[in-house]
Amino acid sequence: MNTYIKLAWRNLWRNKRRTIITSSSIVFSVFFACMMRSMQEGSYDSMIGNLVKFYSGYLQVQDTAYWEEKTLENSLEYDSALIAQIAGIEDVLLITPRLESFALSAYKENSKPVFVIGIEPEKEDRIIKLSQKIVKGNFISALDDGVLVAEGLARFLKIDTGDTLVMISQGYHGVSSAGKFAVRAVFKHPAPDFNNNMVFLSLAAAQNFYSAQGRYTSEVIMVEDHFDVKPAKKVIAGLLPPNKTVMTWNEMHPELMSMVEGDRAGGFIMLWVLYGVIGFGIFGTVLMMVNERRREFGVINAIGMQKVSINLMLFFEIILLAFLGALGGLVLTTPAIWYFYLHPIPLTGDIAEAMAQYGMEPYMFFSIRPVIFIIQAATIFGISTGIALIMMISVARLKIIKALRS
Amino acid sequence: MIWSIAWRNIWRNKLRSLIMLSAIAIGLFAGVFSTGFYKGMADTRLKTGIKTEVSHIQIHLPGYTVNSEPGRYMENTGSIVEKISRLKEAEGASRRILAECFFKTAHGTRGIRIIGIEPDRESKVTDIFERVKEGNYLDDDSRIPRILVGDKLREKLKLKLNSKVPVDIVDINGNFSSRLYKIGGFYSTNNTGYDEMTAFVKYEELRSQLDLPEDVAHEIAIYLKPDTDVENVRQKLAGEFSGLEVKSWREINKDLAYLTESMDQYMLIFVWIILLALCFGIINTMLMVVLERTKELGMLMAIGMHKSRVFIMIILESVFLSLTGGLFGIAIGYGVIKIFEKRPIVLEMMRGFEQYGYSAEVYTSLPLYMAFNIAGLVVVLGVVSAIYPALKAIRLSPVDAIRTE
Amino acid sequence: MNILETKNLHKIYDEKTVPVHAINGINLTIKKGEFTAIVGPSGSGKTTLLNMIGGLDKPTEGEIIIEGIKIHELSPHKLTDFRLRNIGFVFQAYNLIPVLTAEENVEFIMNLQGQHKAIREKRTIELLEAVGLGDRLHSRPGKLSGGQQQRVAVARAIASKPKFVLADEPTANLDSKSTENLLDMMEKLNREEEITFIFSTHDARVMKKARRVITVDDGIIVSDETK
Ligand SMILES: Nc1ncnc2c1ncn2[C@@H]1O[C@H](COP(=O)(O)OP(=O)(O)OP(=O)(O)O)[C@@H](O)[C@H]1O
């Protein structure tokens, strides 16, 4: 075995130039593929992260009818026993009730429809870290009757902390509701959409405003990370009465998930093309290498080396070549991606505005998920194994006499 | 002569050449096809974006686009619109009143953007009326005002045709106003995000609900005749209505302008990356060619072939190789794009893009000049990849070359 | 004691148009310790004969028996193994693995045979010293002259302790000095270690060194002389 690896290694360096060019092509493709995939996954992570960590949470318990029809009629009654049970589940870090609805907000002659979320401030803060996003004013407490206004909205309404926001809406059972709320703070939401229309207030104040005493629309559940979502969902689903359901973050954002999938698929196609082209290049090179060495293979087969062993040697050669390239690519990519992961590239100008219109933060985010890198290495390995197999057939069909004459 | 030598040389090692040719053909097919695919997607987005959403030019009171307060309206808009409609470049002009309102229904509440339009004028500007799926385009004159909402909003709020919905607004005096509208129809564009957020009512209704004076508007949208220089018209209008802000769609909808224009560049980058990847393979092939023919090249130089001609011969061989594969790939790619120019490719995995206005039905499109550009790049690829091997070839000394086994 | 016997050996190459009768009934026996040259004009069938004896090619008709084994009946895998253990080869040129040093090339075949490292190393050095290359152990073939390369090939061929060594025109690429050196060395190995050599040649000087000269023409043995 060792002999074959040694032979393979030396054979690789027989034609240094060719080996370097071929492995550079692999380095190039791995580098490019990693960068692109990392950027893609990074931007998905940031989009999803903004939604999960600053809005929906990983899981929510809702009334079965609520998802289809988001009205207060489909809200839930407070059930402390159930909440305690869910909170007791091992994976669950936190569970907090919310009352979500819409309202028309107004300040002086300006008005704007807003997205209203009634929260238990203290718990919610541990999920969405709201208090850290405050740019002016103070965070609210559980019994506060004031509101937190998103920065973009505040700018539009020309409202500031201390001013009074008027909100009009439709409450539980269709009751008209109207209320005045002191603005306690202005916060900045990273997602532009939310930044332009979000209002937080205490759960009690929201229930009061919507005449929905003791009711809430959803229980937001936080787990450690997305790996825990599925198991937690299973356990929670088992606890729920038939009129309640548990939804995961990806079920709650089907459009985003479908866009992510579409975009990812587009990226994969590009990478397949790239790898296809690189694969052909490697194939061509290996083919030349094998053809050049037909006589040599003939001689070593004649003196008694089995074709299987020749193939094994050839296999090691090709795999080593691929390994060199993949390793080089990863060595080149990892520090770059690590750096950009810690320092996302800020975007300015047209592209930033365009991204804002799509509800994205104007940054080029990178992901350092190992799977991105592993997949590239595996792809290269797969391609070279395929090529090695084709070459093995050619060696298996080698005729000694012919080879010796060449 | 060296042209034909170069060409015949390619076919000396058929298998190797065929492998490289297929790599080049496949790479360029993929490059051309994806360019056509994404370009088609961007073109459709641009076309429908202008036709149904932004129009070519919009006029507002200065500052309105930054802060769209209802009080920032333009006066005497009736005559302005008339005047613009008579321009020879204009297909139509329409004035609008815009408001953010609160929508209360039995199945939920929602904040939406409501646009007050004059149906006749609007139909010369946008094609919303063509996109009404059910009901009609606000042209029913009944006592209760009509509202045209997006199909997506109907889905979300389970709206029914002819049902009444209250629309809440704060008027320009800061007073709360709620008015009942009857759902007159549903429309759907390619942009589900837009459909969910936008509803249309008649100009007069919204004007009176907002308590705006007569003959005012927040926005005047102008759709131009095909092949008109938008910027030219914009400047003309800006000169004429000096107190107003005249903007082209490029300035208004940055993402539309940016993403459609950058799509070409993105795809060109992709093509470059494919070419670069191919480059490695061609360098290797040509290097082998040179090493294999050391003796022969030495002989050619010995019998008096100049190094420059040897150099050109190697470069030509590489260009022929690249171009044969490249043209093949480009031609097939272009052919496939032609096929899907009229019948769309429908990709379910693209559905997610619809909320951003990109249709999942993609009509591929690629201008011929782009295909030629790409073919030009292939020639560059051939030349660039052969330089190093060709240099190696001319560095051979004839005597040494002949001696090689 | 016969180590090799061929019976009524025929070889017809199936060229598309005309079949080429390369060997037309050769009966031959080789005894242990022979030093035999196969000679004949170009195209007479020397290479074809040696290839068949060496198990590289199959006869169209007839039998090749090496120490009682009909080698033409062996499966390709078995045949390869048979060659490894029973036959040494020296080809006209490009005998050696270019990426291995002289020492490693010789050791390689014993490695294939699965011999222990210690034995391999000892024998390799002995053999290379025997062929006069004790000082070039670590040179790769590219750094050796044609004659030196052929001597390494001979060392490799006998390293596996074969029944006999086949050499098809081993001196064709060598100058007269190297030719003489190589043959003297082969003869010495034959004399001192009783290694059987069968080689083909065009060269009259090489022929003179042989103790038995078999002349082939048109695929048949036309004369067989033993000195
Ligand atoms: N693979 C083959 N296919 C067809 N004909 C062959 C093949 N190998 C050899 N021959 C033919 O068989 C005959 C004997 O060839 P062989 O190579 O054995 O001769 P040789 O005695 O070794 O000649 P030389 O002294 O030139 O090496 C020749 O006529 C040759 O053309």
Ligand SMILES: [Mg+2]
């Ligand atoms: Mg011969």
